[in-house]
Amino acid sequence: MSARKVRILIAKPGLDGHDRGAKVVARALRDAGYEVIYTGLRQTPEMIVEAALQEDVDAIGLSLLSGAHLTIFPRVAALMKEQGLDDVMLFGGGIIPEDDAPALKQAGVANVFGPGTSTQDIITFVEQEMARRK
Template sequence: MAERKVRILIAKPGLDGHDRGAKVVARALRDAGLEVIYTGLRQTPEMIAETALQEDVDLVGLSILSGAHMTLFPRILKLLQEKGLGDIPVLAGGIIPDEDIPVLREMGIAGVFGPGTSTQEIAEFINQTLKRA
């Protein structure tokens, strides 16, 4: 009796004041059949990496509105690497200026989803990403 479930961590790094978007995504992914570990606001990079390790997630989704992504994301990617979790795809969403997207991709962020992305799009992207892995 094998029942493989996809587990994803949805985390909000930094000092954002609300997490409405992240919650919408979390709920949509649950409805798409994923196990979503949701950790709430104001996560440090250390907290996110350690949670990804303990929960043995298949993916990490980061949501950020504050504009601090260029500082926080590299730190999170580095910590994941250090913990031997460098192969986990990391997705990003929230408010991210277009010009930053190629830089984030280069850095190793697997996908960037701005405002207006449908939750189906995200679920579909996750399926494709895991198939390739």
């Protein structure tokens, strides 16, 4: 009963008009037994990192469709470092070309999930990362 629950923030930075994908991922993680904090649309990197801090999450998942990921994801990673959230895992998804993945990983994003990723792949990745970081 007192088992530690893994908490994950799912956030939508930038100006995307819809959050269908983020909601699907949030729901899938909920069904996998995680406590998912969902922030809704149009979050700035500052809002996301502050929410992650207040919610004491183990991971942050960013969803972005607009193409601004090369700017926004590294900005979130940098702010996390600034706030001392070094032990929080950052991952992302959305419309992100495979070619951009190395640069994002270099910036501190643990993994990037492009279009067509199954939710199971995301869950498996999160499970592995959480087990590794225990």
